[in-house]
Amino acid sequence: MADPAEKTGEHADAQVFRFDQSGALLRKVMESAAVGMALVGIDRRTIYVNRAYETMLGLAPDERLGRPSEEAIFADDRATVMLHFEQVVRGERAELRLECRMNHKDGQPLWVLITASLLRSDSTGRPLYVIVQIINIDRQKRAEAALAASESRWNHALESAGQGVWDHDVRRDDMFYSRMWRRMRGIPDDEDVDPAQDKWLARLHPDDVPRVLATVKKQDHGEDGYDTLEYRERHRDGHWMWILSRGRPVEWDAEGNALRTIGTDTDITRLKAAETELAEEKERLRVTLESIGEGVISTDADERVTFMNPVAEAMTGWTAGEALGRPLQQVFVAKSEATGEPAIDQVKACLASGVAGEIEDDVILAARDGTGRGVSGTAAPVRTGNGHVVGAVLVFKDITDTQEQQRRLAHSANHDALTGLPNRAAFARRLAEAMRQAGPDGQPAALCFIDLDRFKPVNDTAGHAAGDALLQKVAQAIRRCCRANDFAARLGGDEFVLLLDDCTLANARRVAGKLVAAVGGIDFAWNGAAYRIGASVGIAPITGETGGDPLAAADAACYEAKAAGRGRVAMASPRR
Structure with missing residues (x-):
């Protein structure tokens, strides 16, 4: 970089020489700064930019030199920035300080905080050039937008802090503090700053002094060339401010040993406040998740567990400490x-598709101790502010009791409450299925219609309680006569049916004979009185040639059995 004085023609200017003596102090400050810095001529052309500036905007070395400085400003912000620039040049404004967007080489606007001050000639008072500091606040701006989008109560955006340049030259006992360094601390520009270390340490928060002092001593002795250091410092108005020193x-x-140290300070008080608020919000969220009655498990993008609440711990049998980092499966x-x-892995599915999904209805969660619980729930993706899926949250609850209740309701809807046998509705569905299966090429089946003999006297003399107890014994007797694939049901009253799959009429007659004998052999006593009942059975075939209504045919055959003397088996008459 050529000396700025050479570019302005002010070779004899005392201030410039003092500022640029022994290798150009200004250049060293700018080259060492962690923020972008530039020198801009009164004619708006760029005289010099440091490497941080070029890196920030993706520029090649010296690419901006000699170019109009306004080219670097995003079009929508250009007029405002240059208006302020001209006001600074004309002396109408002490300094330029505003947030705007600059053009990155990749074509994307980059949010920055620009501060600029005018340097004048000591001899003539003539403006020489403007020194510009550029702080990349793009990440902070994006964080502000993300916070505003995700939390409606956070309705303020984080403002970026200014940065001040400092230069500690131990060899010359020379301390330099830029205007911004003073401004962020509330120190007037014309006030001398005592460079003694004890004076500086006195302004620091007592809790931070040991750590800061130890770091500085290591640096002074060449043990540690720190890049960043955070600490609290007392502002001139009395409040504590957080400083990020680079x-x-x-x-x-x-x-x-260090002879000269150069760096910048940034006021990060607002950022620290935002971090504290975010930490408190995360803590509130953690407490909420640990208090709700549903299990919650979060994972990263690789489906590894990152969080479990106590309900999830209890349901899975894993503690959060044991589960963290493990595959969700x-x-x-x-x-x-x-x-x-x-079951279908809904978390994996939502990570792949970015779409939330529900756990299937019949899913059982197998706990670590081997027990199982019915669960329902949803898996949803977790996204960053730009929509990138970085993980998932699985929320689930124990529905074992609900499932059991549903099973009981389903059983009640299809079974006779007294005997436990399937009811008429269940039988109708099973008969329709048997008739479909016994099509032209299917296996034949048979239907037995069972009607009790001499049951009414039991009800009339011993009462309905006795009748109910007797019907339960009849149901047990029918079950004992069934094969594994047979289907017995109670139609109502004292009428039962037995559907025999893959059964010839001859075998059906043998089974019916066993039924008659089993029912007739029931010993039933009630209040000291003994009762004997019997059963009549009508049989109808179910084959591919069978038409009409097998139940009606079997019922008619049963009627014929009763008419023939009860306790008998009758076959349905062939269809004419």
Whole structure:
């Protein structure tokens, strides 16, 4: 970089020489700064930019030199920035300080905080050039937008802090503090700053002094060239401000001790406040998740567990400490209740598709101790502010009791409450299925219609309670006569049916004979009185040639059996 004085023609200006003596102090400050810095001529053309500026905007070395400085400003912000620039040049404004967007080489606008001050000639008072500091606040701006979008109560955006340049030259006992460094601390520009270290430490928060002092001493002795250091410092108005100090030694003596350290300070008070608020919000969210009655498990993009609440711990049998970092499938073991096979992994599906999904209805969660629970729930993706899926949240609850209640309701809807046998509605569905299966090429089946003999006297003399107890014994007797694939049901009153799959009429007659004998052999006593009943059975075939209504045919055959003397078996008459 050529000396700025050479570009302005002010070779004899005392201030410029003092500022640029011994290798150009200004250049060293700018080259060491962690923020972008530039020198801009009164004619708006760029005289010099440091490497941080070029890196920030993706520029090649010296690419901006000699170019109009306004080209770097995003079009929508250009007029405002240059208006302020001209006001600074004309002396109408002490400094330029505003947030705007600059053009990055990749074509994207980059949010920055620009501060600029005018340097004048000591001899003539003539403006020489403007020194500009550029702080990349793009990430902070994006964080502000994300916070505003995700939390409606956070209706303020984080403002970026200014940065001040400092230069500690131990060899010359020279301390330099830029205007912004003073401004962020509330120190007037014309006020001398005592450079003594004890004076500086006195302004620091007592809790931070040991850590800061130890770091600085290591740096001074060449043990640690720190890049960043955070600490609290008392503002002139009395409040504590957080400072992010970036700096490093640039000159050392023969023993490696730092002779000169240059850096910048940033006021990060608002950022720290936002971090604290975010931490408190995360803590509130954690407490909420641990207090709700549903299980919650979160994962990263690789489906590894990152969080579990106490309900999830209790349901899975894993503690959060044990589960963290493990694949979700090891912790949340979901199986199909019907098949025992692994259920569809809804978390993996939502991570792949970015769409929330629901756990299937028949899923059982196999806990670590081997017990199983019916569960329902949803899996939803977790996204960053730009929509990128970075994980998922699985929310689930124990529905074992609900499932059991549903099973009981389903059983009640299809079974006779007194005998436990399937009811008429269940039988109608089973008969329709048997008739379809016994099509032209299907296996024949047979239907037995069972009507009790001499049951009415039991009801009339011993009462309905006795009648109910007797019907339960009849149901037990019928069950004992059934094969594994047979279907027995109570139609109502003292009428029962038995559907025999894959059964010839001859075999059906043998089964019916066993039924008659079993019912007739029931010993039933009630209040000291003994009762004997019997059963009549009508049989109708169910084959591919069978038409009409097998139930009506079997009922008619049963009527014929009763007419023939009760306790008998009758076959349905062939259809004419």
